[in-house]
Amino acid sequence: MDLKRRFSFHRRLFLLLLAFSWVLVGCFIAFQYGREKHFKAESLNARLQLLNLRLLDALDEGTTPEAFAARHRDDFRGLRITVLDPAGSVVYDSAEPPEALASLPNHLGRPEIAQALADGTGYTIRRLSESTHDTYFYSAMRGERCIVRTAVPYSLPLHEVLSADRAFLRFMLGITLLMSVAGYFATRRLGHNIVRLKEFAEQAERGDEIGGAEAFPHDELGDISANIVRLYAQLQRTTADRDREHAAALHEEQEKIRIKKQLTNNINHELKTPVASIQGYLETILANPGMAAPQRTAFLEKSLAQTERLRRLLTDVATITRMDEASQLISKEPVSLNEIVAEIQSDVQLLPEERRMRVHCNFAGPVVVEGNAALLGSVFRNLADNATAYSSGRDIFIDLAGEDDERYFFRFADNGIGIDEEHLPHIFERFYRVDKGRSRKMGGTGLGLAIVKNAVMLHGGTIEAHNRDKGGLEFRFTLSKRA
CATH class of the missing domain: 3.30.565.10 (Histidine kinase-like ATPase, C-terminal domain)
Structure with missing residues (x-):
């Protein structure tokens, strides 16, 4: 209760909305930051993997690693190319002299090499080279006869490439601040109106006369809902039930009348054809006493067929009527x-x-x-x-x-x-x-x-x-x- 007196409903609603908005935006920024960083890393890896694929093709065609490195040294600043045999030993490294290759450690334990052996390709972000003591972005690919690896220095320009867009973060923070200001004014107006509505509901329940603006102090949203429900439940329950039952009964009665009229009209229409046919056949027989016996028999058979049709129609109508009007019986x-x-x-x-x-x-x-x-x-x-x-x-x-x-x-x-x-x-x-x-x-x-x-x-x-x-x-x- 002290909290209610200390903070108005508007302020509590605003603080709740503010906290929710900042948490939501924070989660979105964190997610977007990670996704952007991953996307840019994947983009750089895709470029290096394309270079790896070209290197494997060049090696298969007989091109030496030195010749390939010379042709592509300008593709990436500080590009480093390494070729390993299937056992993990270095057979070529553009950053090491040939005589130093034998002293290099086995590379099978390197993360990018292990991943390439397992999945075909692999990369590692920001790993310190044990041989050059520089930080690189490594991308490796497994071939049929060897493993190739390309790397670029993980320097400040590359770090900027792999980091999420700072402009986007600043934009999101600005939008959040604008939303907070807009939320303040929106909740202030909403809180004021809700408090006025609560007092109005209490006065209407007591039967008091509704006064001016002075009669609408601040109070709780939960009490508003309870009073409105109680007020309308007392005043409208009986009327609503009566109107609903009356409307349902009226609709049911009107529907029965409509169906009966439709059925009657359809029956009248259906009866005309067989009755007219029977009448025509019998009148023809009576008007022609000398009619040949086969023709007279044919007319009587047709009259009998129309009579059977009438019987079926009346039977079906009786069945429909029985289901419509006496289904409970x-x-x-x-x-x-x-x-x-x-x-x-x-x-x-x-x-x-x-x-x-x-x-x-x-x-x-x-x-x-x-x-x-x-x-x-x-x-x-x-x-x-x-x-x-x-x-x-x-x-x-x-x-x-x-x-x-x-x-x-x-x-x-x-x-x-x-x-x-x-x-x-x-x-x-x-x-x-x-x-x-x-x-x-x-x-x-x-x-x-x-x-x-x-x-x-x-x-x-x-x-x-x-x-x-x-x-x-x-x-x-x-x-x-x-x-």
Whole structure:
């Protein structure tokens, strides 16, 4: 508490921000310093390694080390060239007379030589030469028959090259000072406003009249947050809950009304075609008493087909309506999906040759879901009907892709023609048809996949569709094991 009285909130916030900024900048400067120094050392080493490579090539071509050193002595100030045999003995050193080479120590223990033997190249920064007693930057490279090493004196100009850019450090320090000044004014204003806000919250909580500037002394940021939370929790909790529940109920009701209107309009539209067809066929028969028996039979068969289409449409509409409005009343019990798939396999084999497909199922054992048998059957049956009617494929694949403690993961696919990508987001919509003419010709109601999606959702799952890379359409869906 003494610290709070001694230092205002603004000053404590500023000191914290200042300390954080200087620590952050210090870490960045240290990192950048090391990186720049390493980068410049690597750059110098790369230049010397290129010279080493040229030396190795020259030696392989028969050029003597003395001739090579004479040609390149102007490339680097104070350049020193050394050639070692694989055992580490010096066979040439541009800084030593030939008669002194035999007295030079073995160089295998030198860091740059050891690294070159291990990795192919190596370098050492700022090492004192035992023979010349000068400080050098060494860069070595291993060849097939020898080891070459180049070195330049580590004098003051080279030290400046290897040191980080002092101008950058001065720039960073200047930026830090500017940030500190800007932070002071920013935190002073922020602290003043926060303290005023705290007192305002306390007065509003007590019901006091909000006064002028004299009524806003300094205080703590933590107390501000607590008072604001308490104030708004007391004043707005009830109103917010009421408004949220009302909005959710209104949205749900409006959505139900919209779906009902859409369904009604679609049903009216779908009923017109079969009813008009039946009416036309019957009127034609009644208007032509002498119509030939084969033609009359054909008209009656077409009327029967349209009647069957009406029956399927009404059945699907009843299923959709039951799931929409009375899903909680649908009875559920343990259902064997193995039996459902086996029944579908048998039914598909009874189809005409042009629609018959091979059904492959990989259920390794019993697959039991607690749900409604009719609706679960409609999921697999509608997907199978969709494949046999529109895919133009020869195989259906029903796979149990996986399971966890709560769900089964299924894959239902065919090897047909698939559908255009533009239709994929809409295929689960009610009465949506990819090919309207073909769908009606095949007797489709436009509700099959909508029933599939609703039935899957009713059983705690999700479903999605996409085209297979090898051709065909694939549905991936989940079903909850328990209701």
